[in-house]
Amino acid sequence: MNIHELMPKFPPSCYIKEQILLVNPNEFHRLEGIDIDSSRVFIVVSEGCIDINLNGKRCHIESCSCIDSLDTVTIRIEKCEKDARAWCMLVTYTFARNSLKNFKPVPIEKLLQTQDIPIHSFTKEAILRVDTQLSFLADAIAAKNHYYHNELAAVFYKSMCLELGNAIMSNETTIDDMQQGCRRSEAVALDFTKLVTKYFTRQHNIDFYAQALNMSAKHLTRIIKNTMGRTPHTVICDEITHEAMALLDDDRMTIGLISEKLGFSDQAAFCKFFKRQVSISPTEYRLKNKKSD
Known part of the structure; x- marks a missing residue:
């Protein structure tokens, strides 16, 4: 399912139509058993563990980790532990482009290098900063009556991307590091x-x-x-x-x-x-x- 197909499965407070879907930790369990494809997907695991399937590869994702996958990767959430605190974010290209303009927190070549297993491990400090920005973004998306609703969401989305990009670029530890190189x-x-x-x-x-x-x-x-x-x-x-x-x-x-x-x-x-x-x-x-x- 892509972003447009997933939106109706969640409360309106989790999304802005045609722009962004942010599944918060309280709603994350709804993703179990669903194949997410044809979408750029960010999954952040702040606490606990989740089991996922990436293009047919089973992975156990522990706390302080992030998945940043391109739309060529199919993701299935197999299991989410009860004490896990995890986020899932999907954005349309138009929303991301208008929010970031020509700025790219994570260069495309960095994503391509880890495409097969796009999992990044962060420090506790870094994951806390990312988690905080996701909370701000979730509040902005939910504030439907705010006069600058869309603009506010765009600002906090960019802020979250800056924190996420900093965490990825400053920490070279990835599961993919063990591979010998790109195909x-x-x-x-x-x-x-x-x-x-x-x-x-x-x-x-x-x-x-x-x-x-x-x-x-x-x-x-x-x-x-x-x-x-x-x-x-x-x-x-x-x-x-x-x-x-x-x-x-x-x-x-x-x-x-x-x-x-x-x-x-x-x-x-x-x-x-x-x-x-x-x-x-x-x-x-x-x-x-x-x-x-």
Whole structure:
């Protein structure tokens, strides 16, 4: 089940439609026996233990641990101990993109390196900080009558991601460390994401990246789709969109200059691209952000 299919199984206080589902420790048991797929999933175990299945692999997850999986991983909660304190969070791409813009607390290559068993172990201090932010986020999601309900949820989501990203990046202890390295497909995905990060403002065409990796565009598309759950074109477009949103926050930059900086032939081409990605024009996006400040 994906995020949209899971939402009706929980009280409205646990979610914002089409945006985020945060299953708190009191509701976590409802996830037992459910396959979660086609979704980016965060599971944080603050106390106690849970048993899960990751793409057919059974894992016993102890306290002070986190699962941060891509949408290519299928997760099933097999068992949750009665004294366990665990959270599960799923977000839509649109909500995450609008909340984080071009900021990435955990680089995609870090996630790809631990894709098979995406489990991270934290210190008690780190897990407490993450747990605290999740509690703040849960309160924001539940505050349906708050005038700035969506904005508040976005702020606390970003805050939680910062704590989670800090915990992951500062602690290299993962179950996956015992593995000898990435499979060939994962290595290609890592190289591709590094190339996109370096060249996305100049190169929008898949053929450039395929040639740089010494393979056909068709073969690259198949590898990236199987590994990351998205096409190379989507990955490139997402990078451009994230950067565009960040640049639009700077009123000193004209839309024409932004389109040039992002490698578009003209302003019209950039505006057409941005509206296709975000559903509003760059000008509308800029005005909307000003009102919410």
